[in-house]
Structure formats: C-alpha cells, structure tokens
Amino acid sequence: MELAHNLALGFGIALTPANLFFALAGALIGTLIGVLPGIGPIATIAMLLPLTFHVEPTSGLIMLAGIFYGAQYGGSTTAILVNLPGETSSVVTCIDGHQMARQGRAGAALAVAALGSFFAGCVSTLLIATFAPPLALVGQSFGAPEYFSLMVLGLIAAVVLAHGSVLKAVAMIILGLLIGLVGTDGNTGGTRFTFDITDLTDGIDVATLAIGVFGLGEIITNLSRPQEARSLVAQRITRLWPTRDDFRRAWPAVLRGTSLGSILGVLPGGGATLSSFAAYALEKKSSPYAAQFGLGAVEGVAGPESANNAGAQTSFIPMLTLGIPGNAVMALMIGALTIHGIQPGPQIMTERPTMFWGMIASMWIGNLMLVIINLPLIGIWVQLLKVPYRFLYLAILLFCAIGVYTVSNSPTAVLLAAGFGVMGFIFARLECEPAPMILGFVLGPLMEENLRRAMRISSGDATIFLQRPISLGLLIAAAALCVLVALPAIRSKREEAFQES
C-alpha cells in the first residue's frame, strides 16, 4: 500500500493552514481569470510566478496548479451564460451549454460542468499518483543521449498536436531555443547574444518572456479588435440541480470525457484545449442523441468539460516525472521550480517527496474547493462579467508591469517584456503560435547540456543517438510523427479536429 502511504504523506502537507490558503487562492484566482475572457492561465501564472519566490516552493506550486485547473471550471461559466469562451478550452462548451441556458436550463448546465469537472479531477489526481512513480523510475535510468532524444520527441509531438502550421511551429521552437541561449554559457563561460547589456549576462527569465508574449501581447491583440457584444443570459439561475434525465445522459459522457482527457493530457502538446475539442467530437459521433447537438444536448457540456479538467491535470505527469513540459503552463511550472533552485526531473519524487505528494494531494482538495466556489457562489462570478474589458486590461497591464519588475528587481526586465509584447502581437497577426516558443525556451539550456554530455560520452560520434536502443526508439517515434503529419489524410483530420464550432 505504497500509494496510500504516499497519499497520506501528501495530505499531511496539503492540509496545513498555509497550503490550504494557497490552494484556495489558486482556485479563486483560477476561477476569476477563467470567468473573465481576455486573460488566460498562461498570462496569469506568468504574472504571479515571480511572487512565488517569496513563499515555500510547495505552496507556490500548489497555487499555480490551482490557477490552471481552476480556470477550467471558470471558463465553462462564461461559455454557458454568455456564449463566449472564458478560456480556449471552453470554446466547444459554448455550443450546447449556451443553448441550454437559453432554454432556461443554465443551472443544470453549470452543475453538470462543475460536477463533471470534479469527477474528472478526482480520477486524474489518482492517475497522477499511480503512474507518476513508475514513470519517474524510467526517467531515472535515462542517460544524456536518451534525455536529448526524449526532448526532441517532446517538442515534435507538441507541435504536431497543437493547431496551426507545423512548419511555423517548429521555427517557433528554434526561436525559443535561441532566446533560451541568451546569457552566459555555463560550460565555457562565454556570453552569447547579450549585445553587451550587463543585465542580459544572467539570461532572460521565463516569466519575462511569458508576461511579454502572452500577457502584453494578448492585451494589444484584444484592444486592436472591436469589442464583442456580450449577451448575458439575464434571468436568475433558479434551479441548480440537473434533472434525473440529465444525470442519466451525462454520466457516460463524463466517463468518456475523463478517459479521453486523461490520455490526451499526458501527451506532449496535449492538455486542456485539445482534450475538450476531441471530447466534443467523440460525443457528437457516439451519442444516440446526435440530432440534439447544437440545440442544448447535455452530453455536449459534460464530455468536454470533464475532458478539459482531466487533461489539465494529467499534463502534470510528464512535467513532474521527467521534467519535460507538454504545454506552456507546464513550461512555466518548470520556471517556478528553477526560481527556487530545484532541478526539474525524475529525482524530484525521491528527493522532495513532501513537495511531490503535497502538490498531488492539493489537487484533490483544490477540486473540492472549486465545486463549492463555482456552484453555490455562481452569482458572484456572474456579476464580474459585467466589468468591461477597458477596466480589466488596465489591471492586467499593471500586474504584468509589477510582476515582471519583481522577477529580478531590474528595470531592464520591464523593457525587455515590452519588447516581447510587441513580438507577441506580431506573432498573433502572423498566426505563429507562441506556445512552442516557450517550450523551446525552457528546454533550450537542458538540451544543449545533454547534447554536450552525449557527445563527450561518444567522443564526438553523433550516431550515439541511434546506437542506444531507447534513444533510437524515441527518435523513430519523432520521425514517424513528422511523416504522419505530412500525410494529406492526417493533415485534413488534424485541421478538422480544431474546427468544431
């Protein structure tokens, strides 16, 4: 009963007053930014990342994780009531969720979304607790060549599963890798791409890059678009509990959504958004009520909402066990670990068991808090939707500015972030996804280090990556993905998967 012992250890950590407070803070902030369109979990976590330096690493991680899965709860509220996705992972929830609301069944839709998310949260917390330790053991047996190949596979898979042009996404990864090299080379002591600016010799912080590209870039992009009209379903939400028929039809969809989301979350490039799109497609194809989809089918809410929460949580598995981020939020989590001087990787579980298990246990507690935050207190969040974006962005702008200043207490970081903001805006206009860039940025130094070590082991023979069986397998998988995505049939399917609405 290793698992029970570990979970008991975790709950002991997660239930301390301080950690309960940070879990609650994360859940509240997550719900808030989930409800509000125009700000997502990536920008929020980037803004708050520097502040976690002032608290215990475990508490900081608990809060940041809470923001990510809390946003999945909050996002559905806006989707159902306003027909506007609070988060990209709630885009498909708009379709049937808002129809239900217009038929006077907003309460039922909100309850199904929250309860489905809670179920998915419980299952995926258990999945992490079960599968993380064996995976970390596998990771511990990896040498430098295996790690390098694993990172190559992770990056390739991340762009294949993300949406948009694969070619541009790969170019964005390389760009991220290059930005990651800025600063002093740890091996030779030489400086690279610092342009003789002293503040750049320590490199660029991941928070600076993410606040610029995601936080400021999003503000500029949002402001340059005409404001969308919000059609809040005005009537009071009277009946929060779904009918028996709703329950009967929703629970199989919740099960399917949870399974699909849990699997897709573990894959690099997976996570909340992909999971919810895939779950909606699955429900639409498999449901006996297929004709009702788009007209307020409860499965169309239950499936994707369970899937996005499951996917958000299982995407922690590769980050916690192998140190490989599958999406931009996980890249920031790695940044949070590095702020505290913790080397991400398989050794975290054995070297810092209290942090590892405390964080996992806090996920279940956080989910429990979120059901309460989102169901009985729904009225408060609805009020928040009345705040116009022209006030909201001023607050976001300020938090970006202070957040980036506190990264290193240097004005240079603020100026850099302003530059990255312009960059983020240009990328958005050119349809270049910034998420792969962040992945490349975080993995850049690690990849270089492992490449160097591997080449030293093999005395400069690059075929070492093909001679080691595990490394070869990982590279073959990466190559296979590249070939697959180039096939016309797969390519059209991939585009279809992201164009559900």
Added chain:
Amino acid sequence: MSGTTVERTTLLRRKDVLAGLLFVAVALIGLYVSRNYPIGTAVRMGTGYVPRLLCWLLLGLGAWVLVQGFFETQSERAASLSATAAWRPLVFVTASLVIFGLSIERLGLVLSILLLIIVGAAGARGLRPFETVAAAVVLILLSWGIFIVGLGLAIPVWPDW
C-alpha cells in the same frame, strides 16, 4: 510593370511570407552576432556551436515557410498588420510599460502606476478621463496593499529626495 508591383505588394501582405521573412531575418542577425563565437569541436563544443547550428536551422525553416507563402493560393490569408487601428494599443501599451520600467526606481510605485495607467488608458477607446483617474486610484491602493503591505516587497513607494 505595374502588374508585377501589385503582385509584389499582395505577396508581402501574406502571413506566411511575412513570417518566413521574420524567421530568416532573425537567423541572419543571429549568424552575424555569433560570427566570432568559438565553435569548438563536437566533443568539446564551444560557445558558438549550438547557437550557430540553431541559426542555420532557423534560416532553412524560415526560407521554407517563405517559399510556401509564395505558392499559397488562399487569398484570405493576407495579414492586416497596418490595415486596422492596431497602432494605437501597440504604441500606448508598449510605451506605458517602458515608462513604468524607467520610472519605478526613481519615482516610486505610486507615481509610476499613475503614469502607467494614464499612458496605458490612451491605448483603448472609450475610457473617460474620470474613469481613468478612478481606475488609477483603485489600482494604486490595491497594489500597495498586495505588494507592499501584504508581500513586503522592497519597492520604493515614493520618490526619495
């Protein structure tokens, strides 16, 4: 001749053409800046080994994106970098942050936030002067409460003279 110029301008407005040019430009700048970095050998990699490798990769990928953009047939994929009024938020949001960065250590938190909000508010339409001032007051109090009182960050609150 006029036909080719029209074609050239529309080509330059395609998203993939612009993205390709951007990647190629970054790669070329990178190669230029890193021209004197010692490369070393595969066994003992120098400072410049990985950066130059990545720049060449980016150059190749950028060229590929560029060529794809040239042969792109969908006309609706033209970028609208200049067409809409994007310059307004772009200029004011960026300027507000630059001003904040330059003033925070000299003028302190309260005055820098005030400047940030005033300049930043110019980036959006429809924000009335009264609303801007009200928002600034609320946000100054809020951030003073969170960052100075709550977290005890060592940021100067007022200009010191």
